[in-house]
Amino acid sequence: xxxxxxxxxPAPSRGGAAARPELRHAPGRLALSDTIAIVDxxxxxxxxxxxxxxxxAPSQVFNEKEMxxxxxxxxxxxxxxEDAIEKAIHALVRFRILCEAxxxxxxxxxxxAAARYAENGPDFIARAERAIGQPIELISGGRExxxxxxxVISGFDAADGVVGDLGGGSLELISVGDGAVGQGASxxxxxxxxxxxxxxxxxxxxxxxxxxxxxxxxxxxMKGRDFYAVGGTWRALATLHQRRVNYPLSVMHxxxxxxxxxxxFVKLVERADASVLxxxxxxxxxxxxxxxxxxxxxxxxxxxxxxxxxxRLGAGRARGAAARAALAGGADRRPAAAGGA
Numbered sequence: 001x002x003x004x005x006x007x008x009x010p011a012p013s014r015g016g017a018a019a020r021p022e023l024r025h026a027p028g029r030l031a032l033s034d035t036i037a038i039v040d041x042x043x044x045x046x047x048x049x050x051x052x053x054x055x056x057a058p059s060q061v062f063n064e065k066e067m068x069x070x071x072x073x074x075x076x077x078x079x080x081x082e083d084a085i086e087k088a089i090h091a092l093v094r095f096r097i098l099c100e101a102x103x104x105x106x107x108x109x110x111x112x113a114a115a116r117y118a119e120n121g122p123d124f125i126a127r128a129e130r131a132i133g134q135p136i137e138l139i140s141g142g143r144e145x146x147x148x149x150x151x152v153i154s155g156f157d158a159a160d161g162v163v164g165d166l167g168g169g170s171l172e173l174i175s176v177g178d179g180a181v182g183q184g185a186s187x188x189x190x191x192x193x194x195x196x197x198x199x200x201x202x203x204x205x206x207x208x209x210x211x212x213x214x215x216x217x218x219x220x221x222m223k224g225r226d227f228y229a230v231g232g233t234w235r236a237l238a239t240l241h242q243r244r245v246n247y248p249l250s251v252m253h254x255x256x257x258x259x260x261x262x263x264x265f266v267k268l269v270e271r272a273d274a275s276v277l278x279x280x281x282x283x284x285x286x287x288x289x290x291x292x293x294x295x296x297x298x299x300x301x302x303x304x305x306x307x308x309x310x311x312r313l314g315a316g317r318a319r320g321a322a323a324r325a326a327l328a329g330g331a332d333r334r335p336a337a338a339g340g341a
Contacts (some may be wrong), residue, residue, distance in 0.1 A: 034105020035061060039095055039132060043071025043114035043192055044168030044232070046088050048095040050104055056154050062102065066091035070124075071114035071169035075188065075196035080118045085127070092131040109136045112144055113169030113190060141186020145172035149181035152228045155253065161226030166233045168192040175222060187212045191233050202270060241265050 036058075037050040047065040051058035068087040070080050099107050109132055115121040116138060129136050139147070148165035153176055165172040169190040175182030188197075189212055198205035213219060229238070235252055242255065244265065257265070 035102065036106045036108070037062075037095075037099050037102075037104045039092070039107065039109040039134075041070070041088065041092075041109065041111040041115060041128065041136065042167050043074070043112065043170070043190055044069060046070075046091045046095075048098065050099070050102060054106075062098070064095075064098070066094075069168070069192065071117075071190065071192045071196075073196060074114055074118050074169065075193045078117075078119045080114060080120055080124055085124055088124075089127055089131045092128055096132050107132075107134050109134050111136050111138045113141070113167060113186075113188070113193075116140070117169065117188070141170055141172060142184050144170070145174040145184025145186060146181055148172055148230050149174040149176045149184065152176055152230065153179060153181070156228070159228065161228055162222040163228045163230060164234070165230040166190060167231055173216070173218065173222065175218070175225075176228070183218060185216050185218050187216065189213075237266070237269065240269060244268075 035050055035052060036054050037048060040047045040049075044067065045065045046068050048062070049060060050062040052061055066087060068084050068091060070084045070088055072084055073079065073081050109128075111121075111125060111128070115125055118124070121138075125136050125138060144165065145163075149163045152159050152163045160177040161175075163172075163174050163176055167190045169188065169192060170186050171189040172184060172186045174184035189209060194205050194208065197208055229235075238252060238255055238257065241247075241257060241261075242252075247255070
């Protein structure tokens with residue numbers, strides 16, 4: 001028997017779904033093209049999503065994540081934590097094996113803020129490429145904003161407003177309208193980054209949020225417009241809101257909340273017992289701090305418009321599953337509803 005280390009995957013075989021016609025013609029599958037898989041190496045989670053085909057609104061075949069927490073200490077130490085690296089590498093090996101087993105036709109891998117900012121990011125990327133067996137694209141904050149904006153344009157009819165993609169390490173903001181994206185901005189306001197920079201203090205986190213947002217010259221043009229929230233942290237907060245108002249549908253994509261309701265609701269989240277938030281399955285470490293960020297944005301919108309306008313929640317296809325049992329103290333690992341970026 002061949003001996004392999006835990007982070008050494010078998011060599012990939014040639015041929016995707018085209019080599020297995022029974023997969024192409026399985027019940028309910030469209031035999032139009034090969035499947036495509038995306039691996040997103042984020043600051044909080046490492047996620048694999050397999051889609052039926054490359055399309056504007058692709059159907060998910062498989063969705064799995066590992067809460068590696070790569071960005072947990074980057075703000076304070078400048079480095080990716082070793083235990084987080086090992087979790088991520090093991091997840092990537094598993095994802096490679098899964099893609100082989102599913103005969104995925106094409107696999108694309110991207111990495112974002114944690115690997116982008118960390119001193120040992122290049123070393124991690126080299127190890128990660130060996131684990132997943134594919135080149136990894138380390139995308140800039142600007143590119144991340146553009147991709148999020150394009151995802152919202154694909155997921156909403158006539159999308160017009162501001163997209164806010166909140167991850168573990170950064171927040172990307174970009175304007176969308178008339179089927180195009182504007183100039184994006186990226187700031188280090190992710191949930192993990194805020195928790196690290198503020199040392200767990202909500203007051204310090206709120207000050208950091210205000211200072212970072214005030215630096216953005218694009219923010220003035222964004223005031224008073226609809227806000228499309230992308231990412232697991234937003235979805236977790238919105239799920240809590242759905243439970244609070246007894247929303248009848250278990251659908252997150254397109255869920256809308258007036259800005260005034262947001263301001264009132266996140267005050268409750270900030271006062272919530274930490275054990276309740278910890279029970280949520282989505283890796284929303286730093287949720288109360290993120291709630292401050294949401295409240296700051298909602299206040300700006302509400303003041304600018306002088307009336308309640310809706311915040312739209314685009315469920316990120318490659319980012320975090322929706323938390324479903326926050327108030328019940330449980331966790332639900334089902335994939336998030338398709339939509340958004």
